[in-house]
Amino acid sequence: MNLLREVSEQDATKIGQELLRFAEELYPICRSITGDGIRRTLAKIQDRIPLRICEIPTGTPVFDWTVPKEWNIRDAYIKAPGGRRVVDFLKCNLHVLNYSTPVHATLPLSELKPHLFTIPEQPDLIPYRTSYYNDEWGFCLSHNQMLALEDGDYEVCIDSTLEDGHLTYGECYLAGRSSDEVLISCHACHPSLANDNLSGLAVATFLAQLLSGRDLRYSYRFLFIPGTIGAITWLARNRETAARIRHGLVLTCIGDKGGFHYKKSRRGNTDIDRVAAHVLRHSGESAEILEFSPYGYDERQYCSPGFNLPVGCLMRSVWGSFPEYHTSADNLDFIRPSQLAGSLFVCAAILDTLENNRWYRSESPYCEPQLGRRNLYWSAGGETSGEEEIMARLWVLNLSDGNHSLLDIAERSGILFSTISEAADLLWQKGLLSIIPDPGQGTPAGGTSREGNSQLRKGTPSVSTARSDLLSSGDGRE
């Protein structure tokens, strides 16, 4: 598999623009951890990739948690004494405290103020705030907007419902030759936030598209889930499947102009950690490797001690470290086509590396084989191969002793994995290497995709392949 080469042959600018266009489609939807916002988002993803949409009833126990009520909202506003909508959910869905209980009342400014959230240090930005698991209502607005409010009685309305219903998530399973899985997970519960939500959704969707229909070594599972409670729910219902995850990535905040950050899995030295570090080191972009910490995105759940899965988190700017984080400034201008495309390319290179990381054994372990007579070496009159190609062959032959994977060889030699992998393939074709089983492989490479699918079906009680009937049509009105 060489996803990166294929995707690189396309026009990066065009791919970036398509990724941005998909983010634009999703941007106006008012998502939350439950409700029609996330359903509508998943439906748009389903237009592009085969997505099973799973609905888990309110009240279902999931480990230490319980699936919460479903939240839906139609409208919300604050009307000034003169009757004008001074804060209007229909203009920006960040204006409502996400998961607010319904309210319809008229109150003086002094009583309204405890329900207003602003950022005094960034007086022009609307904050993103939530009240999950609390009975609370409120509005978010810019600090300057709040300062402009005059004394008087205000009509406040949050036309929301918090009722028994479902938690909804989407799952795209692409069967490979092995039932061992690669997990790609991203959260889909933030309303109009572009980097912190839509960048990951767009890149993951495009990655799944790229993989679709290919002959895959691993099976791939893409999860589009509400943060925290979604990952907990999925893990609670899929413990057997989770045990098959060999490598995983949480994707988030990968559209901004910053360099890459890869946060290592709890174990810290798994293949995904090493592959991500290798790919980023050779990516030509600035990149930093971060140690695991039990804070962040859903890697927190995948890396909880009972699961301890080999799942890292790929970001550009780190959540909380950029001023636009969780504000109205994390909008469509904040993410860039070139950065989205670059993130897709890095993900493709990571998956290529996982797919192609094999174990070989040299058929000629005693001294070097004679590469010259096989036309794999320098020629007398100059070079038939580039220097790095020849070095890659020598490294592969030298280290293919049953104790080194191609990734080990790439790391030790300092040569790009794809060069090492191509050298190994050529040497294998020439009969100088044989393929040996991957010692870390849990299940045999012959594991079929069928098993994977039946497991998925077992673990997923309510499956809908077309949920667009549940969704209303107007932007900003669900």
Add this chain to the structure above:
Amino acid sequence: MNLLREVSEQDATKIGQELLRFAEELYPICRSITGDGIRRTLAKIQDRIPLRICEIPTGTPVFDWTVPKEWNIRDAYIKAPGGRRVVDFLKCNLHVLNYSTPVHATLPLSELKPHLFTIPEQPDLIPYRTSYYNDEWGFCLSHNQMLALEDGDYEVCIDSTLEDGHLTYGECYLAGRSSDEVLISCHACHPSLANDNLSGLAVATFLAQLLSGRDLRYSYRFLFIPGTIGAITWLARNRETAARIRHGLVLTCIGDKGGFHYKKSRRGNTDIDRVAAHVLRHSGESAEILEFSPYGYDERQYCSPGFNLPVGCLMRSVWGSFPEYHTSADNLDFIRPSQLAGSLFVCAAILDTLENNRWYRSESPYCEPQLGRRNLYWSAGGETSGEEEIMARLWVLNLSDGNHSLLDIAERSGILFSTISEAADLLWQKGLLSIIPDPGQGTPAGGTSREGNSQLRKGTPSVSTARSDLLSSGDGRE
């Protein structure tokens, strides 16, 4: 246990002054490796803490060594040709070569000179020199003093005795719930040297006072011993006890104005090494960690290959590295109240960490438990807990998998041990953690202090709880 908090709530200035005052009390005594000087010192320590004083007869074989003769001295001087005392032991006990054989004679300056020791590079300072295990007599004086001596006949007198007697040391045993022990050792054989001797004696004495009467996890053993021969004697007579030492510290040179130095145990990665490094890293003072070497103080004996005990050495300035070392300038002005107090605080923090370093297992290992509903997380309207407190809880929950102690968690998270320990205690109270046995613990936690005491009694032939009868009363006259 939280010694540090208690001691920190007191007035650091006052504690420092008390430590200095105790050093002042001990300063005039002319100590040596045997004799009444060390006896009188131990008696003053015994005024403050329960101290058993052990007397081992001259000639007792102790491993490769033999307990030497007992040295006592009443007076020593050099009288100039005119009869004036130009060098007078009663003015400064460094003037006599420590452990000198007796002498009373009149000799010309030329014959006297081979018996005079000075430091030409520091012409105003009196050196500290010893002649243990050699039959020799001599005087130490400033180089300028020596240069001023005129030709003529000098009367020299060293009124000392070197006779069969005892080697004396003091031992303070504080029984804890476990018979596993923490050792605190300091040498008590140097005469009027403040940093290199008295600083360690004072801090160790105050530490023992702080621990007295507390409910302790470990049993504590404080040794006040003559350097080298004392440690060898104690180890030779207490091999079974030595096997119970889980952590140990040699305290020396901890009153000067320098930053801390911690010299690691021979093993280099024991808990005491890690705890000392952790506490010093967070102490706010400059601190350097030194590798083990087989030179220095009594850690040389505790870390000899047959014992290889987990014993490090805590210092401020390192012996030999400061110009005042082993000279009359290592006097009471050289040690400072604030530095003595700071050293006591660091020791208290080290002991707190050892006492509180436990192993827990998460009762909720699959995904995070829901901290919010237990009021252990951010609240919607702001924060109910500080950020570090919450991070500490998440780290403890994530790493409490049976493979990590609280110290491991503090090291990996970079969070202060006490914050981690408090988080663990809170989570344990909320039922989210259970306590598991410490895998490194040699003896069960139920080991009683009684065993420890009986062992001590067995290993200690001659015990006196009040030896002041043996001591004369005048300063500088023993």
Add this chain to the structure above:
Amino acid sequence: MNLLREVSEQDATKIGQELLRFAEELYPICRSITGDGIRRTLAKIQDRIPLRICEIPTGTPVFDWTVPKEWNIRDAYIKAPGGRRVVDFLKCNLHVLNYSTPVHATLPLSELKPHLFTIPEQPDLIPYRTSYYNDEWGFCLSHNQMLALEDGDYEVCIDSTLEDGHLTYGECYLAGRSSDEVLISCHACHPSLANDNLSGLAVATFLAQLLSGRDLRYSYRFLFIPGTIGAITWLARNRETAARIRHGLVLTCIGDKGGFHYKKSRRGNTDIDRVAAHVLRHSGESAEILEFSPYGYDERQYCSPGFNLPVGCLMRSVWGSFPEYHTSADNLDFIRPSQLAGSLFVCAAILDTLENNRWYRSESPYCEPQLGRRNLYWSAGGETSGEEEIMARLWVLNLSDGNHSLLDIAERSGILFSTISEAADLLWQKGLLSIIPDPGQGTPAGGTSREGNSQLRKGTPSVSTARSDLLSSGDGRE
């Protein structure tokens, strides 16, 4: 054994000049991977050390390779249209493409040019080029020489033969008390190149001379072989012997003015790697340690995965990194007596360390033994031993617990190995240490040299102890 001390007591300048003189003797010979050039070279080495010369017939299969035809050359030239020899092999044997097929023809300049090799970037230097395993003829000359050639017909003559014969190498075996071996290998197949060939040959020959007739712990095997095919041939015929190699060094490019480079073995942490690093660190010369890579000299074959021998490569400037590399500028002016001598000294120190790296156990493991009464410590009036000598004794006593070799102790203490080794010897003489078996030793120390020799005889079909009959006498004419 203390080779270094002995050699250091001689006049370094004189040794360097002798090494250079030997290189001068060998310089004019036109060596190649087979033929009389290497035979004549080996004969000159045989004048100095006991050398077995091995002849392996053309066509013999050696692993993936086949012993090639034997190449010999008498003359080669290009005659300009006027009849003048413009390129003359008799003036410089680099002028002929090494291993050229014979040719005698007259051709126009345009047809000659594809057979001419120059270095445009270094227009005054003649390149060194080879055509092993290709049927090709050609000449090497300076770029300026080539530019000066005028149009016209040129007579070219390469009076060479490529016929069935033998591959020749030399082997010097010095039997020690153990049949475990130390390998010193250098290539002997380059024509008039001083640093890249002769420096290694000269130093290896002198090392073998130094070792001859000594009581040796290890047996030593010096190989003087054609690069690549020689090492492959030797390994193919000596697999049992190869299994006895405990330490090995490839010597090359060790006469130029550069600092040392030691390239580690494939394993990277073997004794030879550690010893070379230790010796170089203390050598007082600039030195760099390089990681293994599967390119370079015959360490490539010794470190192929089937053998994976503990063999590193000692160089001064690294092949390919200096502008004189593989040109006529790598001549006798490029190597220097002082550098050759310095390389010999470093090799001697490495062998001393290997010979003297023993395992001891302290007879006094509980506390320090009393060094003072054995006169092994500071005296009262000053020092009976230097500080480093005393520290070395303390380190040896502290770490001689059955888990540390003297090399381990030298590394941990930072003290020069020879100081550690002398301390251990002294302590052993005083009865404070006993010698214990080296845990890494494959064969018992009682293994005799006889076994080693019979193995060598078995593995070496055709042995000549005096091959000078095969060699013609004129320089540059073989």
